[in-house]
Amino acid sequence: MERVNLLDFDLDGLTAYCAELGEKRFRAVQLFRWIHQKGEARFDRMSDLARSLRDKLELVAEVRPLSILSEHASADGTIKWLYDVGQGNAIEAVFIPEDDRGTLCISSQAGCAVGCRFCSTGHQGFSRNLSTGEIVAQLWQTEHHLRQRLALPAGQRAITNVVMMGMGEPLQNYSALLPALRTMLDDHGYGLSRRRVTVSTSGVVPMIERLRDDCPVALAVSLHAPTDALRDQLVPLNRKYPLAELLRSCSAYLDKAPRDFITFEYCMLEGVNDQPEHAAALVALVTGRGGAVRVPCKFNLIPFNPFPASGLRRSSKEQVMSFARILQDAGIVTTVRKTRGDDIDAACGQLAGEVQDRTNAQQRMTRSVIRVVPTSAAS
C-alpha cells in the first residue's frame, strides 16, 4: 500500500486526515508545524507528538521529498535544482537571493500545454500536473536545506517570497495549486504574506476569478502583446480568452488582491513586439483607451532568452530601454528584469531547457536516463 504523502495536505486537509486516524485538530497543527516550520520528516523525532500517533504515522504516512537530479549554483548566488518527478520527467526550482529577500521560483506542472512561442518549456510539450505534495516539496526542501547551508539563526527564513513562475501554467493545475498556496500562507506553515506569494498566469480567465475568491495572492499576467492578433500568435491561450476578457478579469481580481496593481510580464522579442507602436498600444490598452477596461498595473519587461527552436531574437538593450520610457512617460511603473542565473540556464523561459524534448519522455524512461547537459554558460 502506498503511503500517504503528508505534503499533499494543507492544514485543513491534514486535520481531516488526522481525524480519520482518530486524532484531534491540535495534533494536526503540531504535525503541520513539525513538517513545515522545522523541516522534520521523521516521525520518531517529533518529540511532542503522542507516541500512539507517531506509531500510526510510521505505518501509513510519509513526508516525501523530491529526488534531486542536479544542482547548479550561479556566480551571482542563484541556485537551480532539477528534480526527477518520475517517468522521465524533470522539473526545476530556482532560488534567487537579493539583499532584502530570498525568492523561490516554483514549478506547477511537468512541461506545459499552453505552448507560448518564446518559452522553451512550452516547446517541450506537456507531461502531467504536479501533485500538491510535489509543488510544496520544492519549497519545503529548499527552505530547510538553505537554512542549514546558510547557517541561519533559529526563526530566520531563507525564502521570503515565492513566485509560481517555473515550469507550467499554475492555473491549469488549480486543484493542486490551492492547498499548496494555503500551506505557504498558513501561520503554522511558512507564514508568507499574500503580497509575497505570486501566481503567474498566461491568462486562464475563469481560474483568475476563482483564485480571487479562494485565495487572492499577488497576480502576474504574461501579456507579451498589445493586440489580440499578435497575442494569438505568441500566447495561444489568447484565442480562448482574448485581451478584453483578460483585462476585465484582472480588474475584478484587484477587488480582493493583496496589492493594488497587476504585474504584466512582457517578453521583449526583436521586431515582433518591441516597437514604439507596440508600447503606445499597450498604454492605450491598460489605461482603457483601447476600449478595454482600465487596469492599474506595473510592467516587467523581460529580456528574451533565445533557444534554437524559437526562431526569435532578444531585443537590444536600447530597444528595451526606449520601450520602457514610453510606458514610464505614460505614468506606468516599468521595470526591466535583471537576468539572474544566466550561467546556469536559470533565466526565465529556460527552465529544464537542458532536459530533452518531453515528447521523448517514454523513450528516455526505458533507458532510465534523464540527459542533463553540463551547463558552463547559458522560464
Ligand code: SF4
Ligand atoms: S510561458 Fe508559462 S504558460 Fe507559456 S508555455 Fe511557458 S510555462 Fe507555459
